[in-house]
Amino acid sequence: MTDRDAVWWRVAWRNLWRNRGRTLVTASALALGYLSAVVMVGLTDGMSAELVENGTRLLSGQIQIHAPDYLPERSMHATIGGDAGTDVAALLARIDADPDVMASAPRLYGGGLVSAGERTEAGLLLGIDPEREPRVTTLLSTMDGGRTPRAGAHEVAVGSEMARQLQLGLGDEVILVAPAADGSLGNDLYTLTGIFHTGTPAIDASYAVIPLPDLQLLLAMAPGRIHEVALDVTRPWDTDAIATDLARRLQGSGPPLAVRSWRQLRPELAQSVDLMDSMNFLIVIIIFGMAVFGVANTMIIGTFERKKEFAVVRALGSTATGVGRTVVYEGIMLGALALAAGALITAPVMWWWHTAPPDLSWFVGSFSWSGAQWRPILRVEYSTETPLISAAALFLTSVFAAIYPAWKATRVPPADALADR
């Protein structure tokens, strides 16, 4: 920086503080505009992530792995690894080794009947790992009283709708009947230890959940036979990429697998999420646009108001360019300061909101939608791009918004400006 340059910077700095009112007003526009933009995007990202998570955490998981021929018929015999099954523990270990996988749970399905007393209903028997399943889905946590069935203890949990239709209470005897893999009719007695209530009638009326080994026994299947592995992943909005990556990793080191994300498995949920995302995007654009406009407007008005000030400076000998430089430097310093202040406010707000999001359950109660259990929690998601983009946009706005007015103001000869002509 030349000597002359340094002078202009000093002048700019002094200008800023000479008119504290103006500086503060502009700075507040910048800082608060920044806060709003970042929080806004965080909120919409959060709502979207929440929607996806809630849609998938109930039962389906964010990614599912099957034998290649399992879908769409879901034939009982199409277990992973075929009739011979596979080393489930090893498979789960390989899956868990992927850094994007947070938890995995094996499942087995059987279609049959659930009967109690005089009543019988069609049921979808779901065999789960009582330890691993809660890490991936929340189905079993929706039980009101009662507990998860234990392996080997002949215990079962059913949905609230099914329990109502069969007039079941905890501790009642339940008969599960299903065609087994060897063609015989699997049947056994169980005790009802839990009733789950997801709020989704389809789930609450169809599923009977028992531990995986118990179902394998009922269906005359070897311990290595499972139909599905459901996963919870780190970035629910990026599951397609994670699924492809995972499929690549798992290739060759075990039985052939098909790895699918929730988008492929639940297209209607994907649609809802996409639509919500697009609408949120529009709102964000509007808010962002308004913030930019606010900053620009403030800068423009402020600069026009300084017409006489510039005239004096010019009368004292500065060139028009000199005045322009002052304005630009002011804009830079103001921008930097204000955004720093903005970031200082925003960071704790985002952090607090992200780690302790307000739970609106007291306000709206909990419920389900699109086959999902919604916890009405408003949360924000971090993003690296948003703060940077917002900062850049607002900074540039503050710098450039002042240039035009400064230029216009200095077009007028100083004498005229001072005389208000």
Added chain:
Amino acid sequence: MTDFPLYPIPRAALRRLARAALPAVLAGLTFAAPLQAQTAREIIDRVDRLLRGASSHGKVEMRIKTEHWSRSLEMEVWSLGTEYSLVRVTAPPREAGTATLKAGQEVWNYLPRVDRTIKVPPSLMMGSWMGSHFTNDDLVKESRIVDDYDIEIAFDGERDGVPVWEFTLTPKPEAPVVWGRIEEQVRKADLMPTWVHYYDEDGTLVRTMTFSDYKRMGGRLVPAEMRVVPTDKPDESTALIYHELEFDVGLTPDFFSLRNLRARSR
């Protein structure tokens, strides 16, 4: 969801027999006068109605071969017309005692392993019985053949030196049946069915039923072995082999009770 316990097989057997009886009547008429659709219909209807009163008791072996497993069951069956039937598995020992009772619109299953009886609502019945290749359509239907099909003779002559008739049964336009066409071959000499072909509406052969091992049982000549093979999976099959069969055994509706459902065979 497929495979579920349903109605017993022997009703299918009875239908086969009804259709077996029909040509005999037609044969009689051939000599007398040209076949007329109206008259044939009346006769078939009468035969059909005759069979509704029949009671039977038998011992059957069912051998099922599928892509994933093969199995053989022995069963004892009782039936009264099309309304009542009781089927009890007698072998293998693991499944012995499993029984299905149909009385009117109600279906009950007894599961000996857990010593419980469950009532199966008709709307839950689907797919095959005990994993066999017999379908719901075969077993549930109580409607009459005449109501559902138009019957014509398609061939009258010799096949491989054996004089046979071949009938074509075309479903009436609004009949609640899934088949597009059924063809059946019957031996003229003893009026025994030899095969039945089931076609869908596109004319694709969907499954084939064959009859063999003709012998006298319960005072009548019957095919002791029936076999069903799906066309799309020719390695799979279900075969029913009658070891014993008797007719007009004097059963009444009371016999078809829940108590008898649970009883063990002697």
Added chain:
Amino acid sequence: MKLYALLLLSFRSVGRNTRRSILTATAMALGLALLIFSRSIAEGGHEQWIDSAVRLGTGHVAIQAPEYLETGRLEHRLDSTQVRRVVRALEDTAVAGTVRTWVPRLTVSGLASSASSALPVRIEGVDPARERVFSTLPDQLVEGRYLEPGDRLHAFVGEELARRLDLKVGGRFVLTAQVASGQVEGQMMRVAGIFHTGIQEMDEGLVHVPLETMRRWLGVPGAVTTIAVLLDSSRETEATVSILRQELDGARGVRVMGWRQASPEMDSAVRIDDYGDYLFHTILFAIIALAVLNAVMMSVLGRKREFGILQALGLTGGETGLVVLGEGLFLTAASGLLGMVAGFVFTWVFFRHGLDFSAFMSEGMSASGGVIDPVIVPVFRYDQVLLSVASILVIGTLASLYPAVRASKLDVAEAMKFEQ
């Protein structure tokens, strides 16, 4: 000085410094226009969402026999007398104005079998002409056609079901169910058309057949299991439900439910959406307020001398304040009007046919048609628009108070000393 003169001064003051006035006014006008636009889009989206859901279900209002929702059994149906009463109530002028259409439905669970296979299904007997208006299912057609009045044995099935049963358009299959007498009976049907919703339950488990055929098959002439009503707007639901309940009071065995009651999960989802909406608009409003305040602040900062001159000319502090306030109010009013008009025009002109969001959505989705219409039509709600306008006016007025107060408290001599 007379009020009139003061007002004149305010007015001229606005005109004298056009640039400043325009810039300040722009903040308010733009803010209001954006507020109107975004609220109407949000409301449109909200209605759309509810609409999509209720049109695939039982409408905004569902009328059934009291136990039907819980049991789903044929025995819990509405007989022809009850149906007539309900229809009469729906055509009652108090309600008819808000009713877009209503459909009768007769629904049972049963089995669909073909030569290849059999699957459990939900069978809905519908009135094809009405159903076309009410439901979005006919729009999900991929092959063949939807049911038409006069159809008897035609059925509309899902793509998955058609595939599993190996059925094409024109294919024959049999529906089996327990009829009113308790017997299990079959009904022959032919595939008239195939749909694809992307929702597995529907694609695999739903069949539409003509209502009359259903009634004859099940042996329940004139009966329905549900009468589903579609209203002009979901916001009318509460009122309509209470009117209908009053009308049908005394009709034994008829239950009227709003969509919130018929599907509680939808209810809570909508509430969350409302809340999120409220939050977004609060933030938007805050930003607008900020922009306006800033604009006003900025313009005030440079006008001390001007205010000083006014007082030097003889206006009292209070009167000066009034002039400034008047200026602010004029601007606010003008901006408010401008903003409102701009908001309406912008929304109406560009988007009256709806804003198509499918451009934003991922590729695969729009191709599959799907059940959520990505075209959002903006919906204006008078109360919302008035609220937006009022809030901007309030902001503008409050923002004008500060400079007015400052102007009134000026020390004339001090003010005249400096350029600003």
